[in-house]
Amino acid sequence: MFDETMHGRFRRILKALCRRLPGAMLLLVLLAPPALAQAGNPSGLPLPRFAATRSDPINVRVGPGQKYDISWTYLKSGIPVEIIQEFDTWRKIRDVDGAEGWIHQNLLTGTRAGYVTPLVANGEIALRSGQSDDSGVRARLGAGLKVTISECDGTWCQVSATGHDANQRSTIYSGYLHQEELWGVYPDEVFD
Numbered sequence: 001m002f003d004e005t006m007h008g009r010f011r012r013i014l015k016a017l018c019r020r021l022p023g024a025m026l027l028l029v030l031l032a033p034p035a036l037a038q039a040g041n042p043s044g045l046p047l048p049r050f051a052a053t054r055s056d057p058i059n060v061r062v063g064p065g066q067k068y069d070i071s072w073t074y075l076k077s078g079i080p081v082e083i084i085q086e087f088d089t090w091r092k093i094r095d096v097d098g099a100e101g102w103i104h105q106n107l108l109t110g111t112r113a114g115y116v117t118p119l120v121a122n123g124e125i126a127l128r129s130g131q132s133d134d135s136g137v138r139a140r141l142g143a144g145l146k147v148t149i150s151e152c153d154g155t156w157c158q159v160s161a162t163g164h165d166a167n168q169r170s171t172i173y174s175g176y177l178h179q180e181e182l183w184g185v186y187p188d189e190v191f192d
Contacts, residue, residue, distance in 0.1 A: 042084075042086050046098075047081070047085065047086065049083050050083070051081055051082075051091075051108045051109060052077075053103070055077050059073050061103070065102075078098065078113050079113070080095075080115060081093040081108070112148070113149060114157075114183055115146055118143035124142055129176070139175070145179075147160065148160050152189055152190045152192075156176045157177055157182055157185060160173065161176055
């Protein structure tokens with residue numbers, strides 16, 4: 001049983017807690033959303049999304065930090081990747097083969113690149129001069145060729161690709177591909 005002094009002390013502590021609790025709860029409510037948002041998606045950009053490697057070489061790590069082992073290294077810039085997760089300044093990426101790893105955000109760019117998909121019957125896709133299957137053919141692109149994507153309207157994408165002739169001279173080809181013929185853009189995605 002409580003004696004009178006213990007009961008009085010208990011009531012004073014309880015009153016003090018009740019006076020301070022609403023303020024503490026309000027502080028938690030105000031501070032929690034930014035902290036939760038930062039933990040889930042620090043950049044505020046949508047996930048997943050496509051990007052490209054900015055420089056070369058780039059080490060892809062097994063975790064989000066330089067203390068993690070290197071899983072593999074990209075030797076060229078402009079490689080299209082899909083960002084699937086964020087942690088602080090690190091981005092978890094997936095490549096065209098489905099391999100996943102972590103790259104620092106400074107090593108990625110929002111420039112869009114893609115690969116011609118291998119899902120074609122004859123192994124080549126027509127690069128069209130316009131957004132129509134009736135438009136002239138500017139070049140035939142092989143599966144796996146890397147292209148730069150300028151814009152997409154949900155059906156067609158404007159792309160450019162570099163080709164080499166028998167003498168190893170470079171030529172840049174620009175035109176349109178069906179959106180579903182590319183890895184590096186989502187179905188029905190629109191951007192310019």
